[in-house]
Amino acid sequence: xxxxxxxxxxxxxxxxxxxxxxxxxxxxxxxxxxxxxxxxxxxxxxxxxxxxxxxxxxxxxxxxxxxxxxxxxxxxxxxxxxxxxxxxxxxxxxxxxxxxxxxxxxxxxxxxxxxxxxxxxxxxxxxxxxxxxxxxxxxxxxxxxxxxxxxxxxxxxxxxxxxxxxxxxxxxxxxxxxxxxxxxxxxxxxxxxxxxxxxxxxxxxxxxxxxxxxxxxxxxxxxxxxxxxxxxxxxxxxxxxxxxxxxxxxxxxxxxxxxxxxxxxxxxxxxxxxxxxxxxxxxxxxxxxxxxxxxxxxxxxxxxxxxxxxxxxxxxxxxxxxxxxxxxxxxxxxxxxxxxxxxxxxxxxxxxxxxxxxxxxxxxxxxxxxxxxxxxxxxxxxxxxxxxxx
Numbered sequence: 001x002x003x004x005x006x007x008x009x010x011x012x013x014x015x016x017x018x019x020x021x022x023x024x025x026x027x028x029x030x031x032x033x034x035x036x037x038x039x040x041x042x043x044x045x046x047x048x049x050x051x052x053x054x055x056x057x058x059x060x061x062x063x064x065x066x067x068x069x070x071x072x073x074x075x076x077x078x079x080x081x082x083x084x085x086x087x088x089x090x091x092x093x094x095x096x097x098x099x100x101x102x103x104x105x106x107x108x109x110x111x112x113x114x115x116x117x118x119x120x121x122x123x124x125x126x127x128x129x130x131x132x133x134x135x136x137x138x139x140x141x142x143x144x145x146x147x148x149x150x151x152x153x154x155x156x157x158x159x160x161x162x163x164x165x166x167x168x169x170x171x172x173x174x175x176x177x178x179x180x181x182x183x184x185x186x187x188x189x190x191x192x193x194x195x196x197x198x199x200x201x202x203x204x205x206x207x208x209x210x211x212x213x214x215x216x217x218x219x220x221x222x223x224x225x226x227x228x229x230x231x232x233x234x235x236x237x238x239x240x241x242x243x244x245x246x247x248x249x250x251x252x253x254x255x256x257x258x259x260x261x262x263x264x265x266x267x268x269x270x271x272x273x274x275x276x277x278x279x280x281x282x283x284x285x286x287x288x289x290x291x292x293x294x295x296x297x298x299x300x301x302x303x304x305x306x307x308x309x310x311x312x313x314x315x316x317x318x319x320x321x322x323x324x325x326x327x328x329x330x331x332x333x334x335x336x337x338x339x340x341x342x343x344x345x346x347x348x349x350x351x352x353x354x355x356x357x358x359x360x361x362x363x364x365x366x367x368x369x370x371x372x373x374x375x376x377x378x379x380x381x382x383x384x385x386x387x388x389x390x
Contacts, residue, residue: 012046012336014073020045028298029067035060058325062308065332067301071279074300076246076342077335078272078307081328082239083352085268085311094316096226099219231267234260238269239353245276247342254280268310275303 016027023029023045031039038051045068052061066074144152166174241260245253258277264270277285278300283293312324319327334340345352 010050010333010337012049012068012333013338014070014336015046015068016070017068018045019043020048023064023068026297027067027301029064029301032060053329056322056326058322058329059308059312061329062325062332063305065329065336066304066308067298069301069332069336071281071300072246072249073335074304075242075272075276075279076340077332078275078304079239079242079246080331080335080340080352081308081311082268082272084327084331085314085317085324086353088317088319089314091318092316094314096315099223100216234264235267235269236353238264238267238273240351241273242269242276243342243345243351243353245280247346249276249280251280251282251285254282255285258285268307268314271303271310272307275300275307278303 017023020039020043024031038055039048042048042051045064049061049064049068052058052064065077069077147155163174170177172180238260241253241257245257254277257273257280261270261273261275261277265274278295281292281295283295284291308325308328311328312321317324331340342352
């Protein structure tokens, strides 16, 4: 019996497409060339999803699930993934870089990993080398004593002659030149503050500061300053629009999701709100002539994959990219197998993102009565409607 239950937990029921042929031809799912071997001789899309999971290709599995999932279930899945990201950010908030700090200093900085401490001398080796030097001096003295005095005098005379020629050509005795070279580090030559190189450096830094100011002015003109309170409000509005569409995917909530999503399409919640609109299947929800313009194939699914990617790449949080995709895959399995839906939050009258939306519904009968008054609210036991794709 346990094996049967385990199989049931792995069996997707909330699917828009079952076969790989439908996922590709109807939704426009593209098979990557490097993954062709995993698709060979397989027609069941769900089987390939689990093939990806067994290989720990969580991102690939999530992308295929987004194209084959029932659209309404897919949006709920995305909603839960965004909530998961927000929970991570509560523990470890993302740190936004201050734009004004860009190129604030032109001094080169060496990262910690590139810093190398100077090697410490091995005193054993040092003492050994000093001993060899002393031995060499003693051997040299012995050789000098063994040489005949008249030959030694001629050698010293030749050496003095050579030194005199060097001094005449260079104005300094060779030994003095060597001594100064050895003492250069201890007594470096004074630096001329009026050197042309310093003037060129000042001019270059002034030019860089001018370019920096122009760049920052351009950035500030294009990107207005972020207001945390406004960002949170827009995000809450987007999550609210997504949740309302999931609970009641009518034309009113679809149009609301579009309007809110257009305010913040560069955020996971905003893009997901647009996905909710695209999942509705009609690009003209407020048309006066009831004209329906179908959503392009794969638009909602492609949008959902981008939502998951934005969440996975988001700064801050407690998980890395691969960990997030694995977690999002688990959330998707819960949704597509029917284990996760919005029944509890609807009954409690509070959306999972913490916004009160509906009055608590004490019983299924009361829920049915509310559904009759306000139109279709939710599918009974996640039973998809026929052919509308919602």
